[in-house]
Amino acid sequence: MKKESRFVVEFIDLKSQYFKYKKEIDESIFKVLGNADYILGEEVEQFEKEIAEYVGRKYAVACSDGTSALQLIYMAYNIGEGDAVFCPDMTFIASVEPACLLGATPVFCDIDGESYNISVDCLEKQIKKVISDGKLKPRAIVAVDFIGNPIDYHALKSIAEKYDLLLIEDAAQGIGAVYNGKKCGTLGDISATSFFPSKPLGCYGDGGAVFTDDENIYKLLKSIRVHGKGKTKYDNIHIGVNSRLDTIQAAILRVKLKYLGREIEKRQEIAKEYSSKLGEYVKVPVINHNNISAYAQYVIVLESMKQRNELMEYLKGKNIPTIQYYPNPLHKLPVFSNVNCYGETYECSSWYGECSLGIPFSAFLRSEDQQYIIKSIIEKIGK
Numbered sequence: 001m002k003k004e005s006r007f008v009v010e011f012i013d014l015k016s017q018y019f020k021y022k023k024e025i026d027e028s029i030f031k032v033l034g035n036a037d038y039i040l041g042e043e044v045e046q047f048e049k050e051i052a053e054y055v056g057r058k059y060a061v062a063c064s065d066g067t068s069a070l071q072l073i074y075m076a077y078n079i080g081e082g083d084a085v086f087c088p089d090m091t092f093i094a095s096v097e098p099a100c101l102l103g104a105t106p107v108f109c110d111i112d113g114e115s116y117n118i119s120v121d122c123l124e125k126q127i128k129k130v131i132s133d134g135k136l137k138p139r140a141i142v143a144v145d146f147i148g149n150p151i152d153y154h155a156l157k158s159i160a161e162k163y164d165l166l167l168i169e170d171a172a173q174g175i176g177a178v179y180n181g182k183k184c185g186t187l188g189d190i191s192a193t194s195f196f197p198s199k200p201l202g203c204y205g206d207g208g209a210v211f212t213d214d215e216n217i218y219k220l221l222k223s224i225r226v227h228g229k230g231k232t233k234y235d236n237i238h239i240g241v242n243s244r245l246d247t248i249q250a251a252i253l254r255v256k257l258k259y260l261g262r263e264i265e266k267r268q269e270i271a272k273e274y275s276s277k278l279g280e281y282v283k284v285p286v287i288n289h290n291n292i293s294a295y296a297q298y299v300i301v302l303e304s305m306k307q308r309n310e311l312m313e314y315l316k317g318k319n320i321p322t323i324q325y326y327p328n329p330l331h332k333l334p335v336f337s338n339v340n341c342y343g344e345t346y347e348c349s350s351w352y353g354e355c356s357l358g359i360p361f362s363a364f365l366r367s368e369d370q371q372y373i374i375k376s377i378i379e380k381i382g383k
């Protein structure tokens with residue numbers, strides 16, 4: 001009896017991506033080294049122009065990481081003690097952590113059971129409860145393009161305008177995604193992203209950016225990211241932080257940005273193949289027909305935690321890596337145990353955390369690996 005071949009599958013194949021662009025990336029890195037231009041150098045300025053043009057914003061401010069990008073926004077808009085920041089319950093802590101550091105209070109909202117983005121209905125209920133309680137001032141909504149799936153911008157904008165709230169788009173997973181003809185990074189009043197290596201546009205370390213069309217906010221962000229500098233870094237006019245993007249990372253990102261459109265197209269093909277083959281057995285991502293997801297991850301949802309855990313173990317035995325993305329809603333994290341939930345039960349975000357499973361995905365996922373993954377999942381779930 002012929003023994004089945006055992007693949008070794010990369011969860012996100014960054015190695016193949018590097019070797020595809022190796023010549024250009026290496027030349028860009030060595031150019032920076034040769035110029036000894038390491039922090040906020042010429043490559044950073046060029047990248048800011050190129051990424052702003054790509055997403056469709058007037059300005060981009062590159063910074064040290066995605067969390068810092070959000071912190072710069074919270075600082076620029078003076079969000080802090082006594083302020084309520086509304087965010088989805090299912091997201092990474094970085095979406096709201098910088099606001100907490102500045103003294104603001106997070107208010108978690110359940111997610112929609114189809115898009116996994118913030119539930120507009122729950123959001124408005126939570127806003128009303130905060131207003132009725134009278135202890136906090138509603139200031140901002142931080143809306144996440146979760147796993148690269150664009151938020152329902154028009155619905156959220158209506159809520160934000162109704163209650164005079166700043167709409168912050170956390171597009172850490174969404175660069176390359178499109179909502180009704182507009183790219184993620186342009187959907188909020190102001191937007192942030194991350195260039196963490198696993199993102200659709202990732203560098204080889206940490207990196208991030210803020211996108212805005214407001215010239216005054218743009219100038220303020222540029223000051224805050226370098227210790228609140230004025231004309232020079234020794235002429236400080238604000239309290240700021242150290243959040244500068246390394247020039248090497250900008251050089252790498254400039255190369256990868258050139259190929260992002262092609263990679264987003266490839267991501268659609270690979271996601272379509274997963275969905276068409278697995279849709280009968282598991283819940284697959286739902287993307288509005290007017291939208292394009294960046295598919296920062298490809299996540300399936302199982303019938304129960306038990307089924308999810310059994311599939312994880314089965315795939316592990318097949319040398320197929322998986323990830324729980326994310327296992328815990330924010331309201332269940334120990335650090336937020338004392339945060340007021342205003343009676344919300346978070347049924348959808350709890351269900352998602354218990355039953356979801358990320359499977360290998362990238363623009364460089366080999367066809368034979370994908371078919372092996374699909375076959376293995378059906379073998380287990382189809383029994």
